Amino acid sequence: MGIEKIYNPLLIENKWLVKWEKEDFFKSEPNDETPYTILIPPPNVTGILHMGHMLNNSIQDILIRKARLSGYNACWVPGTDHASIATEAKVVNKLKEVGIKKHELSRDEFIQHAWDWTNKHGGIILNQLKRIGCSCDWSKTKFTLDPDMYESVQNMFIKLYHDGYLYRDKKIVNWDPEAKTTLSNEEVVYKEKTAKLFYLKYKLESSEEFLLVATTRPETIFGDTAVAVNPNDERYRKLIGKKLIVPLVNRAVPIVGDNSVDLEFGTGCLKVTPAHSEKDFEIGLRNNLDIIDVFNDDASLNGYGMHYKSLDRFSVRKKIINELDEKGLLDRSEDYSHNIALSERTSCVVEPKLSTQWFVKMKKLSKPALELVLNGDIQFYPKKYVKTYKNWLENIRDWNISRQLYWGHRIPVFYLKEDKSKYVVCLSESEAIKLFEEKYSIKDLVPAEIVQDEDVLDTWFSSWLWPISVFDGIRNPNNSEINYYYPTSDLVTGPDIIFFWVARMIISGNYLRQEIPFRNVYFTGLVRDKKGRKMSKQLGNSPDPEILIKKYGADGVRVGLLFCASAGNDLLFDETLCNQGKNFSNKIWNAFRLIEGLKIDDNQQSKSHNEFAIKWFNENLNKKVLSINESFKNFKISEALMILYKLFWDDFCSIYLEIIKPEFGKGVSKKLKHSTLAFLEKLLTLLHPFMPFISSEITDQIVSNKNFNIKKSNWPESIKFDSEIIENVNYSIEIVSKIRNFKKENSLSFKDVLKIYFENDLIDNQIGIVKKLTNCDLIKKQLKGKDSDTSFLVGKFGYVVDQMDKIFNEIDLDKLKEELNYNLGFKNILEKKLSNKNFVSNAPKEVIQKERKKLEDVKSKIKILEEGIKKQNN
């Protein structure tokens, strides 16, 4: 036989990668068929594949391949994201290594460097996705900074502006001093940390008395423009309106009353720094306070910082405390545990900063998005995320979308250089000049007199358009692609970006097209290591997918990952599962070897129990297909895989193939071989979404014998199955197990031939199966019951072993009695229940019916058992 004994995934997978690419196998175009669309959550353009991607994209591939086999026009659009802040940070660091600072470069020069970086490192991840078998339509690959995508984003900005959803405002925003940009609330993460709470002495003006003010941020005293107390606070009420001297700064600031001050916290006195805290800013507004910004963009102190000018905020904190202490202005300090705000991308401490930014008004815009999920137009799997989603939308806040970065979509706003309060919103300079004339009646402007907004848009401001912009549906809302593919079918993503992305896509989809962007959202869990820790570079607990693939094959890794991916839960990844996946590949391969090697012998009489096995497996397959399809419907992907795994390994290999396998050297009937190949074909089709490589390979090898290929519309559907034959075979298998068990208990060899007597009604085919799988003869005979070690029960019937020369023809009395007692007990429970008036009157009719049926069954069982025992007594 020319087929390798051990399956070698690497060779075969590479062969199929080349073939798929060459034949453009996954290309999709609008046609008459029903579309089934998935859009990839675009990974960072310069990113590399990690286990999270692996899981996420394997699931998408399973769904899309299943849809393709089910006859849909399946389209999976791939692409990458420019990831504004993350990529810019990488480029900045890279330039730093060669001694170039960002601010030394012009905007255009920096962007050129960023493109060089993108061209060098971009697209690696897409090739890695190909390697794991992802069947994307690669001709549709998009990048969020492609010219058409760029224009779409700017068009969206303009549309929102004209519809009144955008505004420019000076507010306290989250400032990332490392990337020197603002961040949206969603880009800030909080971490608990212990800090010091310092009690500083603020002297009353023209007095030697002082108030104690508690703060964690002594370095901001240069920006203090008031001290606030609660007007209800008896301790300080009288002092409102008087003045305090800010320590070191020696500035006199008013004591103001404000209800937002917590009496319980610290001393009840709050130093107010309107430029550096949202709350202080609001107190400032209510009390008409001055605003003094004491920081540079990198969070070092500016001129207001006096002798601390140009020093970093954290070093100033240490130094200023020393100085205050020396001068007797520090009363005490204590430990204080609080949450500090960190930038999601650069991990540096976020600085609240007063700044002018563009914001999207979210309340009205997002209103329909909640309804679309609550009413089920969009389904979340698992459902629990509906509540998370609801919670966010009901408390939605405006979205800061401007970023002080170069890498991204530049904000399409042009200002008059002389007076920046005058601006117009449009795509180009020439349009802008026209608009200035229309809006402000300013004529004959030249390009040098206007300037485009320096900022770019938040990355997510392009991501939220992804489902529409990949089909160019913003610039051309009625093109054939968007009309055909949108709304898309399923979105597969992580719950960590439910607000960043999922919610916003729903909002923008409704705004632009009054339609949902996708019907189902499948949230994958986080991939953790087997100890439950997050995978991270620092821990070194994140396996490299490429190494895993080399070891286990892409099919094996996919199966391994899926085995531990129960829907909605984080998954504790264990490499041994990949080994299980690899072993499964090998099992499939060897089943193929066995079937392929079956010789057809036309003289061979077809054995009737083989015919029976064919019928049985066919019905069993129908049954399992039904549950597999049901699992798919509910996005229980790993459950579908497990059913399939057992169907193939247990039912097909361990039972069916063992039954039909001919004795050594003999052949099989033509019909048997063909039926078996047909089963293999169906099983491979079912396996294809999970294990695309091996299923394609084996299928391809069968093509030489038979016209069969894994292609569209081959997915097995089933609506019903014959449960009688399934039960019959199950019963035979139970007899087989009992016989094997008997042999083991009596230290008999697996191959020993035994005669076994029975007296119930078995059909010949059941007997044939038992004989094939155990080597034992089943002989019908009247049995007596007697205490003996050589009998066993299967269900309610006794079986007696005639062993070697010794004849035992009695059933074990104890076993019979034990069985009888169990059933008598069960009968009692049922009778008690059925004679309970409350039960009969309260329980639903079907339940009562079911219980009555159970009672009948149990009564007939008892009758049979009693007869067996009676025979023993005679």
Next chain:
RNA sequence: GGGCGCUUAGCUCAGUUGGUUCAGAGCACUUGGUUUACACCCAAGGGGUCGGGGGUUCGAAUCCCUCAGCGCCCACCA
């Protein structure tokens, strides 16, 4: 502080609207087995008071209350 979720076999998890054929699966484990597709294999077997307590009900892993432990999201007070 507000919201959500979890706790079932050694591990990872199923268990639909409460109904004793519902206490399950895979892995791991124990034992026996290799000339005849596969030891990357076959076969058999052991394992759980369904987190604790209370309640509702004819009946609770499933519903309610409570306690304990774990996790997530949101907001954030100097």
